[in-house]
Amino acid sequence: MAKPVTDEPVQEVVMSQVPAEILELIKFADTTLSEGTGVEQLVLFKEIDAKGTVQTVDSKTAVNLYKRMMSPKTPDTFPLFEIKNTDKTILVLGGKGYEGPIWAKVLIDKNTREILKIEFGHQFESEGYGAAITNSSFEKQFLGAKIGLEANTFGLQQGGREVIKGNQPIDGISGATVTGNKVVELLNEGLLRLKEYTE
Template identity: 40%
Template sequence: MSQALKSHRKLYTKLRNMNAKYLIPLVLLGMWNCKQQNEKSVPDPISIDIEKPPKKSLEMERVAQYLGISPSDSVDFETQFHCWTIDENKNLDSVNISEAINLFKKITKTGKSNVYPIFGTDINNEVMIIMSNKGFGGNIRGTFLIDKNTLEIKKVEFDHVAESDGYGAAITLSDFENQFVGTKVNFATNTFGLKQNGKIAIPGSKIVDGISGATITSTLTVEMINDNLKKYEVFFQ
């Protein structure tokens, strides 16, 4: 091979290497520009805020369950309630669900109130009423479900603050509570009488058996029921 031909090949190789040296950065720059254009061409995602239904309080869910309303996130079941309040002087007022629930919370927490809520519903003729009284160790409370048309007691639940286990606390047992279910409210006299230790301690239309060893709690519970049912007469009639 001649010396001149060798010189030409060296020059060609040098030029080719130089082109590659500058070509690679240009290619990379072009790829980056393409990427930027593609990114700009893709629209930003659209953010849609979906309003969540308000969280239901435990008290509201408890009232709904007691009345037979099924809480659902897809249905505003609050609109199914009809609520009232009644005070110690038998004054009756219509209120919204929030006011009634706040009163229910207060009574559940303290067992004390001068005003009591009444909860009704569109789905049936039953209403839920609340009552409380001073017990042997603290406040006792009663929750009743009553048919507005027949005045029949459909459901009863008792609660207490500090009654003695094995004695006054037994008002929360179904054996005691069920004695009051199925009875028709009598506004003319005591709806319930009490039989304690084999004797009639309180006269009434329906005699229930008191709790053994808890004479005071049994008496105060039956007195609470009779006095409060008479108070609610203005609502039912």
């Protein structure tokens, strides 16, 4: 039996040619990329601006946006990485912490608007203080939350008082008030952009 002819040539992936950032994101989404599968067959690359407008971009543009999330001057546009044939989307956010850049990778279920996985990173936050945003005990507080489309998804409790109002309270990090505030603000601002995208 003859194979069907397609208009689009399928480009096989050479693993050494796939940017490390894309491999990292695919692993973060609990997905695998194998030899013979093109990255574009697995991931749809998009960006979302400050108004919540989403548009498709090429992989190079998305990777460059992803890298900029970790730089001192983060753009107003964030990258989105949709895992094809699933409901999973990765939103990457970046902002300024107490000492320097902070960022978050957020794996969401686009249909249920639930946060499935989250990972924070930083460049210069102090050990024992702001660097604690990468501790699993802090990150786990965000899991399972349903993204709020009209109000802050997350609130922040610090020293027994409410610092930021939100649907799901998060316990701040002792001695890292500024970094904790910045993380929650970054997430709330980024997640509110998803209103049109997830409706």
